[in-house]
Amino acid sequence: MRDAVRAKTNRRSVAGMPAELMDLDLRHLHLRIGEGILAARPALIATVLGSCVSVTFHHPSTETGGIFHAMLPTVLGAADGARTPCKYVDAAIETLLGQFARRGIAANDLVVKLFGGAFTMNPEEKQRLRCIVDVGGRNVEVARATLQRFGIEPQSEHILGDRGRKLFFHSGTGEVWVRLLRRTEPPLPSALVCRDDLT
Template sequence: MSAAIREVAEVYLGPGEFRFATCPTRLRTILGSCVAITLWHPQRKIGGMCHFMLPSRVRCSTALNGLYADEAIELFVRQARAHRTEPEEYQLKLFGGGEMFPELQRHVAFSDVARLNVNAALEMAALYRLDLIAQDMGSTGYRSIVFDLCNGDVWVRHQPIRTLN
């Protein structure tokens, strides 16, 4: 009479990592200026997550690398097709791109990696015609992400940075 206990694989993704999996799996990561892309196929209960650090690079090899937004999306496309599905059948959610050092922007001229990452994620979603159903990007601070491949839910805990004025 008790409910069956289901074993769930818990996988942590570090910066640049990409994982495509099936239910029952939970994918986790922690983001600052990086962005996590999640793709989930609601009928097949398959999908993946990546933790990219930069929008793109000048390709110096043929191997795709999840460190870069454009290459991470290509990894997703290849996995979708390898599983006999099309990328447009997946639900897309985007997270991260938090500015980690907002106080430095007033004193030092430097590239805003967080903003560039957010823009790259949105551009890739539009380019590949992906179904963007949720996003939590920008602001400051870090985010903890948990993506459950059994139901497509993503839990986000956002800890903004408090700045002194």
């Protein structure tokens, strides 16, 4: 994980931001596919999910929050797994929990929420392809299994379905705002890094 971008975005430029977030004096960070971030200072972190999955982690007493945006279920057999752990659901969860552990924060002290995993294929192809390739469903399945392996039960979930989601995560409070997307809204560009924001 590397240092996060610290520049604030123009609040009015963050499309779809809930009105109650407009006046918050927070850094605004944008999380892309394959990225993860641990924020020790409160930030408002936005991301857009289709079949990808995000898990948010929040430690109430230190106001530390973490989130990732993973596109594939498992790092097993992946040549780039060590270099891009937040691209994979299982490795991303392990990476973020490891970052919390290095700060003395145990997994069972975190409030965890699970998002994403939509099946966003063309409606005509949906029934034919779901049994062959439901990456979103598999992402959710692996996220739940990996969290369970660490003794974590998500406090809440906003998952599956057939529409993408835009998330806004307040890392200082653990609150998450979700907006379902229209099918015409474009996906985000890809990036494959993890970020660690400690200051």
